Each structure stands twice: as structure tokens, then as C-alpha cells.
Amino acid sequence: FSGDVPKVSNSDTEDALQQASRTLHNKQPVAFPTETVYGLGALALDPSAASRIFSTKGRPPDNPLIVHVSSHTMLRRLLPTTYTIPPIYEILMKHFWPGALTLLFPTDPSLVPSIITANQPTVAVRMPSHPVARALISIADAPIAAPSANSSGKPSPTRAEHVLRDLDGKIQLILDGGACGVGLESTVVDGLNEDGNLRVLRPGGVTVEDLERVLRVELGENGPIPRVLVHKRDYKDEAMEQTPTTPGMKYKHYSPTVPVILACTVSPPPHGTEPTTVQSFLDDVKHRQTSNGGSLKIGILATSDSGLAAQLSAVEGIEWTHYSLGPVADPSIAAQRLFDGLLTLDQAGVDLIVAEEVREEREGLAFMNRLRKAAGDSVWLRM
Ligand code: TXA
Ligand code: MG
Numbered sequence: 001f002s003g004d005v006p007k008v009s010n011s012d013t014e015d016a017l018q019q020a021s022r023t024l025h026n027k028q029p030v031a032f033p034t035e036t037v038y039g040l041g042a043l044a045l046d047p048s049a050a051s052r053i054f055s056t057k058g059r060p061p062d063n064p065l066i067v068h069v070s071s072h073t074m075l076r077r078l079l080p081t082t083y084t085i086p087p088i089y090e091i092l093m094k095h096f097w098p099g100a101l102t103l104l105f106p107t108d109p110s111l112v113p114s115i116i117t118a119n120q121p122t123v124a125v126r127m128p129s130h131p132v133a134r135a136l137i138s139i140a141d142a143p144i145a146a147p148s149a150n151s152s153g154k155p156s157p158t159r160a161e162h163v164l165r166d167l168d169g170k171i172q173l174i175l176d177g178g179a180c181g182v183g184l185e186s187t188v189v190d191g192l193n194e195d196g197n198l199r200v201l202r203p204g205g206v207t208v209e210d211l212e213r214v215l216r217v218e219l220g221e222n223g224p225i226p227r228v229l230v231h232k233r234d235y236k237d238e239a240m241e242q243t244p245t246t247p248g249m250k251y252k253h254y255s256p257t258v259p260v261i262l263a264c265t266v267s268p269p270p271h272g273t274e275p276t277t278v279q280s281f282l283d284d285v286k287h288r289q290t291s292n293g294g295s296l297k298i299g300i301l302a303t304s305d306s307g308l309a310a311q312l313s314a315v316e317g318i319e320w321t322h323y324s325l326g327p328v329a330d331p332s333i334a335a336q337r338l339f340d341g342l343l344t345l346d347q348a349g350v351d352l353i354v355a356e357e358v359r360e361e362r363e364g365l366a367f368m369n370r371l372r373k374a375a376g377d378s379v380w381l382r383m
Contacts, residue, residue, distance in 0.1 A: 033177030100205025
């Protein structure tokens with residue numbers, strides 16, 4: 001948080017970072033690892049550099065970008081000089097920065113170009129913890145705008161190979177930092193409301209439980225504790241639902257090229273309907289898929305101990321590929337593997353992906369937020 005440059009390990013890394021920094025200053029986008037997902041970065045304060053992000057991704061221009069900083073000083077450059085950072089933000093930054101938390105701050109077009117904010121009066125800012133991301137931003141010595149490094153509508157990349165497969169030929173440089181530890185995007189929080197509560201616009205790597213715990217610990221003795229409100233679960237915002245500033249609301253998201261079916265094993269079926277058996281679900285799927293001929297290949301994205309993978313793959317006459325989401329008791333592993341699982345199964349050439357529901361607790365909330373957007377249909381299974 002002090003803004004120290006993380007030490008990079010060797011001269012190859014140092015050279016790659018210098019080259020990436022030069023590419024950024026030449027107004028070309030660069031893909032780089034963060035702890036959440038890979039980002040497609042460009043100079044945030046240069047509108048023509050930032051515009052390359054939109055053209056490379058095919059991103060609609062009304063969807064604002066997150067600005068990444070490597071120090072508190074860099075954050076201040078984005079804010080009005082007279083602005084006092086609210087105490088609740090100081091608490092959140094102390095606990096979660098650097099990390100997977102994005103905060104909205106008031107800004108104006110003299111400070112942050114309107115191409116970044118999509119003409120909102122706020123800018124979304126985060127300080128990533130990944131050493132390569134922080135080193136790149138501090139070597140470039142400039143705030144870096146970065147959405148996920150995928151074509152708009154596709155799952156977010158969590159490995160350099162995912163970026164290469166998707167954006168090869170469209171970008172000059174990818175920094176390879178291995179697999180992302182968090183695996184899905186940052187939590188976007190708006191704490192600027194008059195009621196003092198935090199609004200989670202997009203659930204992500206920092207969980208609602210983490211936020212609530214920190215508020216309790218820091219504010220428990222001194223009167224009222226702000227609430228953490230999750231969009232659609234705890235509050236609705238009609239106006240916002242019409243705009244893309246509610247992340248992921250307006251546009252298609254996270255879809256691999258093959259269809260994804262959400263297998264509900266936790267939530268109750270819609271009122272008036274009954275759960276179906278695994279067998280009759282498969283009879284239905286087989287019927288739909290084999291109309292084009294050939295043997296059916298189905299990818300299963302399921303926890304290792306749920307029984308779904310075991311029950312499905314016991315059915316013969318289908319080629320099954322199981323990508324494990326880890327133990328059901330640890331949703332952080334499911335979160336870390338979701339996008340890699342969707343992209344890996346897609347790449348493996350399956351006809352269909354069946355993905356298992358998890359409880360919407362801890363990282364499971366963000367996991368289900370992404371999976372619901374990736375899935376076309378849902379089926380309620382009697383296990
Ligand atoms: O983890 C992450 O956040 C990754 C890595 C690369 O940092 N970035 C990322 O960016 O997920 P992107 O563009 O895929 O998602 C940013 C989301 C968008 O859905 C956008 O609607 C929201 O943040 N956002 C950005 N600026 C906003 C603003 N001023 N008000 C409300 N929402 C905003
Ligand atoms: Mg994205």
C-alpha cells in the first residue's frame with residue numbers, strides 16, 4: 001500500500017516488464033496477469049490508448065473500465081484535490097488493498113477521460129496484489145485501465161494461454177504470470193451512498209462475509225455498522241438495471257462457444273415444478289443433441305464430492321469429460337477453477353457443458369453470479 005515496487009525476480013522478467021511498459025506508452029494494449037483474472041491494460045489517462053481496449057475486445061463503449069493503481073499517490077491523481085476519502089473506504093483499503101476489491105470514487109472528465117468512466121460521475125479503482133501487475137503499473141508510472149483480457153461475451157481468462165487463444169493477432173504482448181489465484185473478477189463496491197451502506201454491484205474475489213467481518217471488527221464498538229447490500233439479493237435499482245454500470249447486466253457474458261446447462265442441486269425448483277431425475281435429463285439432452293449425428297461428448301464441471309459427476313458419468317453411450325471444481329466445502333477452489341473449466345472443456349471439443357450449482361456462500365456467491373450468466377438453461381435434478 002506504501003507504493004513500493006515489488007522486487008522482480010530476474011533480468012528476463014525485468015526486460016519483459018520494460019518492454020510491456022514501452023508498449024503501453026506507445027498506446028498499445030498489453031495483457032498482464034492479476035490475482036483475479038488476466039487484464040487487457042492501456043494508459044487510463046490517454047483516451048486514444050484506452051480506445052484500443054474497446055476495439056480489441058469488441059467492448060460496447062457504454063461499459064466503463066476499472067482503473068488500476070500501484071500506490072495511494074496514484075489513486076489521489078484520479079480524484080478531485082479537495083476530496084476527502086470516506087472513512088469506510090480507508091478501512092476497506094487498509095484491509096483489502098492490494099487485492100480483489102474495486103471501489104467507486106467521484107471524479108470528473110478533467111481528471112479521468114470520459115471514455116474510461118462512460119460518462120459516469122464516478123471512476124472504479126483497484127490496486128491489484130499480483131506482483132507482475134503492480135510492477136508493471138509502477139514501472140509504467142501511470143494508472144492502467146484494464147478489463148478482463150477476453151473478447152466481449154467470453155469467459156474471462158485466468159491463464160496466459162486463454163488470452164493467446166482468444167486475442168492472438170490482436171495484441172502485441174502478453175505477460176505470462178501463470179494461473180490466477182482468485183480466478184474470477186474483483187468485487188465492485190459503491191460506498192458513496194448517503195445511507196452509509198456498501199452496495200456490492202458485482203460480487204467477486206473479496207466475499208460479502210469478508211467485508212462484513214472487517215466492518216464489524218473496525219466499527220463494532222463505535223455505533224452503527226453499515227450494511228453490505230448485494231445487488232438483486234438485497235436491493236434493486238430499476239434505473240441501474242437499464243445501464244451497463246451494473247456490471248454484467250446489459251450484455252451477454254462469460255459464454256463459451258458450446259451451450260452450458262446449470263445443474264441445480266442446491267436451490268429449490270421454480271414454484272409448481274418438480275426436480276427431474278438424472279436419467280430423464282440425459283434422455284432429453286441426448287434427444288436434442290444427437291439429431292446432428294455422432295457420439296455425444298459432454299463436459300461436467302462439478303465438485304469432486306457432490307455425486308453429480310459420478311451419477312452422470314455412470315451413464316454409458318456418452319463421452320464424459322470431468323473438470324473438477326474441488327471439494328464442495330471450499331468454494332474458493334470452485335471460483336478459482338470456473339473460467340478455466342469452461343474454457344478447457346470448450347477447447348476439448350465437448351458438445352455441451354453441464355455445470356453444477358454451489359451454495360451462494362463466500363466465493364460461491366460470485367461463482368454463481370458468473371455461472372448463471374454463462375448458462376443458457378437450468379435443470380433441477382433429484383440427486
Ligand atoms: O478483477 C477485475 O476486476 C478484472 C481485472 C483485470 O482487474 N477487471 C475486470 O474488468 O473485471 P471488467 O471491465 O471486465 O469489469 C469491470 C466492471 C464492469 O462490468 C463495469 O460495469 C464496472 O466494473 N464498472 C466500471 N466502472 C464503473 C463505474 N464508474 N460505475 C459502476 N460500475 C463500473
Ligand atoms: Mg470482463
